[in-house]
Amino acid sequence: MNVPDGLLFTKEHEWVRLAGATAVMGISDHAQTALGDITYVDLPSVGKAVAPGGGVAVVESVKAASDVYTPVSGTVRAINTELRDHPEIINQDPYGKGWLCELEQVPADAGSGLMTAAQYRSYLEAQ
Amino acid sequence: MARMSYVAHVDADRAAMLRAIGVASEDELYAAIPAAVQQARLNLPEGQSEVEVEQLVRAMARRNRTDLLCFLGGGFYDHYVPAAVDAILSRGEVLTAYTPYQPEVAQGTLQAAFEFQSGICRLTDMEVANASLYEGGTALYEAIMMAVRTTERWRVLIDAGVSPIYRMMLRTYLANMPVTLEEVPSVNGVVDTAALQARLGKDVACVVVQYPNFFGCIEDHTALFAAAHAAGALAVMSVYPIALGILKTPGAMGADIVTGEGQSLGLPLCFGGPYLGFMATRKQYVRKMPGRIVGLTHDQQGRRGFVLTLQAREQHIRREKATSNICTNQNLCALAAAVYMALLGKEGVQEVAQYCADNASYAYSKLTAIAGVTRTFPATFFNEFCITLPGDARDVIGDLVDRGFAAGFPVGRYYAGLERVALVALTEMRTKEDIDRLAAALEAVVS
Numbered sequence: 001m002n003v004p005d006g007l008l009f010t011k012e013h014e015w016v017r018l019a020g021a022t023a024v025m026g027i028s029d030h031a032q033t034a035l036g037d038i039t040y041v042d043l044p045s046v047g048k049a050v051a052p053g054g055g056v057a058v059v060e061s062v063k064a065a066s067d068v069y070t071p072v073s074g075t076v077r078a079i080n081t082e083l084r085d086h087p088e089i090i091n092q093d094p095y096g097k098g099w100l101c102e103l104e105q106v107p108a109d110a111g112s113g114l115m116t117a118a119q120y121r122s123y124l125e126a127q
Numbered sequence: 128m129a130r131m132s133y134v135a136h137v138d139a140d141r142a143a144m145l146r147a148i149g150v151a152s153e154d155e156l157y158a159a160i161p162a163a164v165q166q167a168r169l170n171l172p173e174g175q176s177e178v179e180v181e182q183l184v185r186a187m188a189r190r191n192r193t194d195l196l197c198f199l200g201g202g203f204y205d206h207y208v209p210a211a212v213d214a215i216l217s218r219g220e221v222l223t224a225y226t227p228y229q230p231e232v233a234q235g236t237l238q239a240a241f242e243f244q245s246g247i248c249r250l251t252d253m254e255v256a257n258a259s260l261y262e263g264g265t266a267l268y269e270a271i272m273m274a275v276r277t278t279e280r281w282r283v284l285i286d287a288g289v290s291p292i293y294r295m296m297l298r299t300y301l302a303n304m305p306v307t308l309e310e311v312p313s314v315n316g317v318v319d320t321a322a323l324q325a326r327l328g329k330d331v332a333c334v335v336v337q338y339p340n341f342f343g344c345i346e347d348h349t350a351l352f353a354a355a356h357a358a359g360a361l362a363v364m365s366v367y368p369i370a371l372g373i374l375k376t377p378g379a380m381g382a383d384i385v386t387g388e389g390q391s392l393g394l395p396l397c398f399g400g401p402y403l404g405f406m407a408t409r410k411q412y413v414r415k416m417p418g419r420i421v422g423l424t425h426d427q428q429g430r431r432g433f434v435l436t437l438q439a440r441e442q443h444i445r446r447e448k449a450t451s452n453i454c455t456n457q458n459l460c461a462l463a464a465a466v467y468m469a470l471l472g473k474e475g476v477q478e479v480a481q482y483c484a485d486n487a488s489y490a491y492s493k494l495t496a497i498a499g500v501t502r503t504f505p506a507t508f509f510n511e512f513c514i515t516l517p518g519d520a521r522d523v524i525g526d527l528v529d530r531g532f533a534a535g536f537p538v539g540r541y542y543a544g545l546e547r548v549a550l551v552a553l554t555e556m557r558t559k560e561d562i563d564r565l566a567a568a569l570e571a572v573v574s
Contacts, residue, residue, distance in 0.1 A: 061439070
């Protein structure tokens with residue numbers, strides 16, 4: 001299972017890449033494998049304020065429709081509109097072209113409470 | 128009350144069950160229910176034999192006037208139902224009112240629903256339709272909630288020309304929801320476009336109109352829908368499907384969600400149904416659409432097959448986050464509509480629609496030629512129109528019942544100030560002679 005260093009993870013299998021007050025997030029390789037072929041992504045509107053535990057997107061596969069929660073709080077600055085016509089990008093490249101949205105106004109301590117790549121690898125092994 | 132033979136348990140069963148749960152008697156079982164409530168008795172007669180019940184019901188049925196010449200409409204119309212519709216409906220393979228629970232084994236049922244959806248899409252000129260809803264009013268409610276979900280806005284603007292029965296249902300459904308339904312009075316029997324546009328704003332989810340409206344009037348809503356879109360609202364339309372055979376389509380006007388009552392597509396007039404709701408929309412909104420959708424696909428060997436598609440948004444998967452609580456459809460009635468549309472085809476529906484319009488045009492000229500009977504609204508109509516009578520429409524219509532006519536609907540029942548107005552509907556079932564007879568009878572009654 002691909003778990004790249006430098007990203008932070010949640011127990012619900014979202015990842016986030018922090019860069020100052022902005023952050024990019026998506027779902028992990030484990031999540032996309034578990035969901036199977038992704039057929040649709042319901043993305044938030046730009047400008048929406050989000051907080052940890054709040055739903056930010058819905059990822060729908062042939063098996064299920066799953067809520068995606070934001071790992072950090074902030075305001076949606078950009079969404080990956082490519083996913084509207086090509087949701088399968090998430091299956092192909094969950095940490096790259098398969099990003100879901102970019103947040104701004106992310107607090108400085110947003111990473112606390114999230115797992116590092118090493119911690120997430122152990123978490124997955126323990127599952 | 129006498130024990131009915133269809134109650135499976137005998138006294139010994141009852142005693143065994145009471146013993147098993149440690150209760151001495153039935154009275155003790157019900158002891159938790161307050162005595163005041165327990166003592167309430169339904170005022171029901173003693174049970175009767177089958178033959179007695181049959182005689183009783185037949186006597187009641189005889190009180191119905193089924194001999195009246197029907198000019199009633201108001202959303203439900205007396206169209207011809209080809210015999211093949213009932214013949215196909217009565218086949219054991221399809222005689223279920225319900226969505227199958229293991230749907231893919233019932234390929235014929237799914238194909239019928241697919242054909243129904245295709246027919247609705249062609250009539251409305253929309254991109255996708257669902258496998259049907261309960262009837263026209265609840266379908267309109269679902270359309271409004273779909274607009275609310277899509278826009279995340281809470282105000283709904285509805286023209287008063289939308290069926291008063293539907294608007295009553297909407298008020299009931301929305302009573303405890305954070306949605307505001309704002310009725311905009313009609314002017315001269317049509318939408319008050321200026322008033323409606325003035326109310327548009329950032330919090331309006333949709334504008335709702337009916338086509339033709341309750342008064343029978345038809346108007347082009349293209350400009351209104353464009354204004355709604357410019358304000359970020361959706362355009363919702365309740366339509367009479369037969370009229371779409373010859374009228375400009377909802378798709379061409381820019382409608383986003385189209386619903387309607389499907390009774391006119393092969394279902395007989397019944398007091399209370401079962402009727403048929405339909406819903407169609409644009410592809411971009413399909414995931415917000417409630418109800419089941421049947422899709423066409425191919426299996427691994429390339430063979431054609433039908434499946435229930437986009438189920439992930441439904442409640443058996445998404446639970447409380449489902450698109451709506453509609454997880455079923457009106458399958459047998461939808462099948463009737465599919466058979467009806469297939470039997471008539473595009474040209475057949477056009478012919479029926481033209482026949483209705485021609486009949487209405489003739490009836491309108493005959494009835495408004497009577498002294499004291501005038502046109503109520505200047506707008507164009509399809510198969511139904513309002514006329515203003517010299518007296519209260521309920522009295523005139525009552526007098527015409529005595530002469531063998533269900534001559535129309537008294538509009539004042541739902542619209543204050545229109546007490547002298549009757550709504551008269553024509554279908555392909557009425558002949559020129561029928562219309563001439565109605566005109567003669569009306570003339571005799573009002574003179």
